[in-house]
Amino acid sequence: MLALKFLGRFKDFGLLIMRLGLGLSFIMHGSAKMFGGVDMWTQVGSSMTHFGMNHYHYVWGFLAAFAEFGGGIFLILGFLTRPAAIMMWFTMVVATTMHVLKGDSFQVYSHALELCVVFFALIFVGPGRFSIDQE
16 A cells, blocks of 8 residues: 555664564573573484484584574674574474474464574565664
8 A cells, every 4th residue: 555655664673673573582482492401402403303314413402492592682683684594494494394294283383384484584684774784
């Protein structure tokens, strides 16, 4: 609608709101994984067996925990936004794949799939003007 076209002037503000919301959500979601220790990392990282990675699950789990927790911090700050989005996208690809291969319903894996799309788009769009990266 033409009446809403003026909102395009606020796209950097919209990106800030999106980064803050996603970042806070992922900090909260990833904190249990990040601080859960080796047992938690091993459990999370075992999802990589779906990709033929049968060793070092604790390393993969730590990387996933860091992608969620650390990536959330990076999103909020708008610092290393694209690398953070790549890490978070990959983590959501693994999560989606794990749920699909387990035979879970769309209702179970749809959130991870939606976030795949959001993070993939953020790789191209970037953080916006209100960020440390300042694009």
